[in-house]
Amino acid sequence: MDIVSKTENFVQEYMRQFDCSHDWHHVERVVRQALIIAKTESTHTPIDILVVHLAALLHDVNDAKYTKEPTVSIAKFLTSNGLEEEKALLISRIIDNVSFRKELKADEKSEWRDSCMELACVQDADRLDAVGAFGILRCAAFSGARNRPLHSPQDMITADITFEDYVKESNKGSAIAHFHEKLLKLCSMMKTKTGKQEAQHRHDFMVQFLAQIDAEYAFGNVNEA
Numbered sequence: 001m002d003i004v005s006k007t008e009n010f011v012q013e014y015m016r017q018f019d020c021s022h023d024w025h026h027v028e029r030v031v032r033q034a035l036i037i038a039k040t041e042s043t044h045t046p047i048d049i050l051v052v053h054l055a056a057l058l059h060d061v062n063d064a065k066y067t068k069e070p071t072v073s074i075a076k077f078l079t080s081n082g083l084e085e086e087k088a089l090l091i092s093r094i095i096d097n098v099s100f101r102k103e104l105k106a107d108e109k110s111e112w113r114d115s116c117m118e119l120a121c122v123q124d125a126d127r128l129d130a131v132g133a134f135g136i137l138r139c140a141a142f143s144g145a146r147n148r149p150l151h152s153p154q155d156m157i158t159a160d161i162t163f164e165d166y167v168k169e170s171n172k173g174s175a176i177a178h179f180h181e182k183l184l185k186l187c188s189m190m191k192t193k194t195g196k197q198e199a200q201h202r203h204d205f206m207v208q209f210l211a212q213i214d215a216e217y218a219f220g221n222v223n224e225a
Contacts, residue, residue: 004050006081007057014061014072019145021138022060026129031056033198034125040194041117051087051118054078055094059122064101094119098126100182103189117192124195127186132202135183136209143175151176151213179210 001009015024034056038047058077062070074095078088096102097113113119130138143150152174173181187203190196 003078003081003083004053004057007054007078010077011057011061018060018063018066019141021142021145022063022066026138027057027060029129029134030059030122030125033128034121037124037192037194038118038121041121041192045117047117047121048087051091051094052121054083054087055091055098055118055122056125058091059095059098059126061095064099090118094122098123100127100130100186100189120191120195124190124192124199127190128195128198128202131183131186131199132205135202135206139175139178139183143178149174151217153217176210176213179206 011027012024015022015027020026031053034052035049038049038052041047042049058074061072061074074092075085075088078091079085083091093112094116097119129135140150155174155177183206184203187196187199190199
């Protein structure tokens with residue numbers, strides 16, 4: 001069994017512990033999207049497709065939303081299954097930097113973060129699954145799993161959210177507030193040309209969805225008369 005198959009088997013079992021916003025189906029979508037981005041971008045930029053594939057598969061292992069401390073050594077898992085140490089360490093570094101909260105935490109520009117195309121491919125693919133139709137479904141699913149309201153007009157939305165605000169509010173606030181604090185920002189944060197093009201379509205769909213939410217909520221609201 002090759003390392004991709006071994007990693008797929010490991011991740012499929014690992015993701016069973018999470019709700020459907022972060023399940024194996026999410027991982028599969030991110031992998032497909034990361035690979036098409038990488039293959040498209042690699043026509044003009046060198047990209048290690050295997051690194052992208054494995055990093056996409058493992059990107060939600062040790063996710064801080066679900067575990068306070070890492071429970072799996074990514075590099076050790078990969079090297080024990082035959083991957084050379086240099087690539088294993090790169091994949092571990094990519095996974096450690098892929099999330100929205102990690103980008104908020106970064107208090108200075110990083111040449112590596114800005115230039116690593118393998119990170120860009122996985123990051124864009126993960127963000128694509130956070131926007132558009134799947135993003136809407138996943139936001140509602142995660143909110144339900146955390147018993148957060150879908151829509152609470154009284155929510156105070158933090159427009160320019162900081163890392164500290166994001167961590168503090170991650171289990172609070174409504175699903176709709178999450179659109180304004182994170183999801184609507186992702187289109188402008190995409191790194192690759194391919195990712196940016198696809199994200200714009202999905203962003204536009206979310207904007208339409210939110211307009212429909214506002215219209216439906218306003219129906220029968222005497223304060224809107």
